[in-house]
Amino acid sequence: MIRTRNTRRPIRRRPPPQRRRRTSYSTPKKRPNPRKSGFRFKWRWLILIIGLIILSYHVISLDIKVRKLFEGKRWSLPARVYARPLEIYTGMSLTTQALNEELKALGYRKGSTNSAGKYNPIGNNIVKIRTRAFKFWEATDPSRLVKIRFSSNKVQSITELEPTRQVALLRLPPKLIGKIYPNHKEDRIVVRLEDIPQSLINALIAMEDRHFYNHMGISIRGIARAILTNIKGGQIQGGSTITQQLVKNLYLSSARTFKRKFNEAIMALLLEWHYSKNQILEAYFNEVFLGQDGSRAIHGVGMAARFYFNRPLEELKLHQVALLVSLIRGASMYNPRRHPKRALARRNLVLDTMSKLGKISPMEARRAKKTRFDIEKSTAESQFPYPAFMGLVRSQLRTDYRTEDLRTTSDTKKKALDLSEGLRIITTLDPFLQKKGEQAMRSSLTKLSKKRRKARKIEGAMVVTRCDNGEVVAFINGRKAKYDGFNRPLKARRQIGSLVKVAVYLAALERSSYSLTSRISDHPYRWVDRYTGTVWKPQNYDHRSHGSVYLYKALANSYNLATVRLGKKLGLKTFHETLKRLGLTRELKNIYPSMLLGSLSLTPLEVAQLYQTIASGGFHVPVHAIRDVLTHEGKPVQRYALSMEKRFDPTSVFLLNFAMQQAVRNGTGRKISKTLPKHMVFAGKTGTSNDLRDSWFAGIGSEFSTVTWVGRDDNKPMGLSGGSGAMVVWRNFIRSINPQALPPRVPAGIKWRTINGLKIPYKSN
Amino acid sequence: MLKTNKVIILLLFLFTSSATMADSRSAVVSLIMDAKTYFENDQLEQSAALLERALRIMPHDPYLWHNLAGVRLTQEDWNRAANLAKKSNSLAGDDSTYKELRVRNWVLITQACEGMGNNKCTDEARSRAQALLRN
Incomplete structure (x- = not known):
């Protein structure tokens, strides 16, 4: 009882909340409360509205993305680099x-x-x-x-x-000599729809999307078929239209997720809404991936035609068109170079399908099926033959611009250069001279390496520039010029030996107190470092001193003692200043007397800049590899206009040039120059570093200035001097190109006198 | 300034044309004539580009260097103009056939120095021009 009572009591006192609620709601059941039904209705619609807003926002953002990318930059195009025309x-x-x-x-x-x-x-x-x-x-x-x-x-x-x-x-x-790729190494040639053969359009539509001209971006039939096949557990099908494929390639990843498929469908509808079928087709033909060449991806039918058949798209025949279309489903799987049987079967399927749909006659299909692939054995535009010169072009771009993939500096003062927009870069390279230079380097080094055991591993570098405008016409790197290895002409810093002496003699000839026939001392010399007590006693190459000598003879015979004494007299500061005026940009921390004999290391390109100033008669002209940078459409981005600065009096340089002519004909270069035609006038300077580690020659004619280096990559002695190594390479190059080599124009203020039967110029004022 | 420069250059274009015609280097003449057309249409960079092409064929022709200097002067690229005129003079040497050209070059350098606001350089160039005229 008690228990019963006890249990009842709390129920009565505190009824369960549900019951109370039920009681309170029991009234509105009979008379519906407008407040309650309105509350439920609002939530449902609110969710729907919010959902719609989110969806609209999503669609709008997709729409912006679709339009922005489609109308703006759609294709990443490598910069195309050309030789000189x-x-x-x-x-x-x-x-x-x-x-x-x-x-x-x-x-x-x-x-x-x-x-x-x-x-x-x-x-x-x-x-x-x-x-x-x-x-x-x-x-x-x-x-x-x-x-x-x-x-x-x-x-x-x-x-x-x-x-x-x-x-x-x-x-x-001009000849295309290279490409500079942006980050993604995509290669393509953009084509317009009117340049695409009709047979290619027919083949694509037959194989990929037969209802392309009738749907609105997505094919309900295709999707239904794909879903059905997927449910049945058959092969996974995409059911994508051409528009969807383009959307996927342009904007999305290849992940097979529902979200991606959903976005793809929306974007395909949007694309069709905004753009015509022809615009979509043209974009597809330029975007589609059709092959891989190492790290280079072949995109678009224009580049694929070049890559597989080495000819323009409009020249392709039916069987070649069918092959391109067969690659769409799997460029790697149906690669005709790797899997010819599989590729042939796929190509023939394309031809059969076209015939079945009436796009070609059965006869045409049969004939095309009988034809072999016709593909080029080697991949066109895969490797370009001038890697060293291309390195120079990149280096110049890096100096002048901030670029997407060349960025090594945070210098924001430089202009930006987008290398993905298909820029056209016209360079200064002369392929004919380059070829001759490569041949001369290869054959000369092969012969020289047989002369001495130490010289077996010698390599070389040569920089050839135009005397008056500083254009690099040839840039040769070693025996294997096509091998993209260490770029010696650009990067090999080696002791330049006697090549530096021209700065000493030019500094002297600038002064009125010196002439070519001034007597200078070639007596023994000794220098003591006042801080360390180190004694430096330079020697002449023949280990003899020659007493008092004519200034021009001291340079022609490259006397070390005379040069050091002259340089010390003029002052190391003057020597350094002269080097800078000649075009040296590298910072030298300390200047030592040994530098007067070339104990400083420079690259062949840096030396070429010094000698360029002498070759152009005292005018500093920047040595450069690029003439113009143009947009894809051919509008100028930058011109490297002819620019120069008078750094030396032309008369002083003329006198120096005369002494350098003596060096070639009667001095250190006489042995080699005997084998050159007598009418050719060259000024030059040989250079040899300690223990015969580096062999240099700088030669100046009326057309070209050439700097040649020969040595071992490991910097060990190789037994060749400037005259017996680098000058031989230069001589062989000159003989093969037979250039103009006239005496330099005589500037105003020069007179002549004859000494020992030799006509020697001097300054008249 | 612009007008004065144009008169100088046009005269020399004709002068150069006849000089190079005799040299049978018709390619250079045709480039100069095209450069002249561009110059008259105020397409100065195009004109300069054609003169640079001509210079690749005949790099030692002092007239070509002078004409290029003239185009740069018209563009008010003073420093470049002065240096190109100096190059022209260094190639002209002491040859009496180039005397008028050398005077013109010094006049051009005078104008360029004025453009740069460099009085010392202006005076020196002017006196060089006058000295040549006196001889």
């Missing part, structure tokens, strides 16, 4: 063979000149060319049909046909 003019020294080589290197084909990019040699003295058009920054050179007539290895006349007229000058388009 060949200018052909009447009276120019040029052989038919050299012209044919140039045309071949440009990818011109021999044969009837009915289309651009073809040439036809007629006999030994006539070459007919139909040039390709090229957009330079200051003018667009159109395609022309020309006939060039040669006589005694010179251009006799240039006749333009259609309409017939004589022209004085013809500029050929």
Whole structure:
């Protein structure tokens, strides 16, 4: 009882909350409370509205992304680097063979000149060319049909046909010599839809999206089929339209997630809403991934045509078009170079499908199926032959710009250069001279290395510049010029030996108290470091002193004692200043007397800059490798205009040049120069470092200034002096190019006197 | 300033044309004529680019250097103009056929020095021009 009572009591006193609630709500059940039903209704709609807002926001943000990327930069294009364009003019020294080589290197084909990019040699003295058009920054050179007539290895006349007229000058388009890739190594040639063969469009639509022209970006049928197959456990299917594939390639990852698929569908609808089918198709053809070449990714049909067949897209035949389309499903799986059988089967499937859909006749399909691949064995534009020069181009860009992938500096004062926008960089490289330089280096080093045991491992470097404008026309790195290894002309810092002496003699000749015939002392010399007590006693190469000598003879014979004494007399500061005025930019912490004999280490490029100032008659001209940087459309970004600064009086440099001519003909270079034609006038200087570790020669003609280095990479002695090593390479190069080598123009204020049968110049005032 | 410079350069374009015609280097003449057209249309950088092309063919022609200096002077690129004119003079040497050219170069340098506001350089260049005219 008690228990019953006890249990009842609390129930009565404190009824359960549910019951109470039920009681209180029991009334509205009979008479519906508008407040309660409104509360439920609001939540449902609020969630829906919030959901809609989030979805709209998502769609809008996707829309912005789609439009921004599609209308702005869509394709990452590497910067394309070109050699100098060949200018052909009447009276120019040029052989038919050299012209044919140039045309071949440009990818011109021999044969009837009915289309651009073809040439036809007629006999030994006539070459007919139909040039390709090229957009330079200051003018667009159109395609022309020309006939060039040669006589005694010179251009006799240039006749333009259609309409017939004589022209004085013809500029050929420049050769592509390299590419600089932005971070993602994507390579492509952008093509417009009108340049894409109809057969390629037909093949793509037949294989990838038969209803492309009818859907709105997504194919419901395709999605349903994909879902059904996936549920049945069959092969996973994408069900993607061309638009969806483009969206995936342009904006999304390849992850197979629901979110990605959802975004892809929305973006495909948006893309179709904003842009025409043709715009989408064009973008697809430029974006699609079609192959891999090492770290380089081949994107777009334009580049793929070049990569697989080495020809422009518009020249492709049906079987080649089918092969490109067959690669879309798996560029690696159907790679015709690696898996020819698999690729052939896939290509034939494309042809069969096209035939089944009536895009080609069965006869065309059969004929195309019988044709072999026709692919190039080697991958075109895969490796370029001038890695050292390309290193120089990169180095110059790095000096002048902040660039995306070349960024090594945080210098914000420099202009930014986006290397993903397909810039066109016109350089100064002359492929003909480069080839001759490489040949001379290879053959000379092979011969020299057989002379001495120590010289077996010798390597070399050569920098050739134009005397008057500082353009680097050839940049040679070692015996294997095509090997992209240590860039010696750019980076090998080696002791320059007697090459530095020109600074001492130029400093003297600038002073009115010195002339070429001044007597200077070549007596023994001794220098004591006042802090360490170290004694330095330099010696001449022949270990003899020559007493009192003419200044020009001291330089020509590279006397060490005379040079040190002269340098000390002028002052080390003057010597250092002269080096800086010649173009030395490297900081030297301390200047020692031994530096007067070349105990300072510079790269061949730095030495080339010093000698450039002498070669251009005392005007400092920056040695450079780039002429113009243009946008993808050919508008100028930067011109490296001809620039110079008068640093020395031309008369002083003229006198120095005379002494250097004596060095070549009668001094340290006499043995080698005997094998050069007598009419050629060269000024030069040999250089040898301690223990014959480095062999240098700097040679100046009226056209080119050349700095050559020979030595071992491990910096061990190799037994060759400047005259017996580097000068031999230079001589062989000069003989192969046969340049103009006239005496320098005599500046105002020079007179001549004859001493011991030799006409020697002097300053008249 | 602009007008004066243009007169100087146009005269020399014609002068150079006849000089190089005799040299049968018609390529250089055709480049100079095109450079002249660009110059007259105030497309100065294009004009300079063509003269640089001509200089690659004939790097020792003092007229070409002078003309390029003239284009740079018109662009008010004073320092470059003065140095190019000095280069022209160094190639002209003592040759009497180039006397007028040397005078023009010194006049051009005078103008460039004025442009730079360098009185010492202006006076020196002017006196060099006058000395040449006296001889």
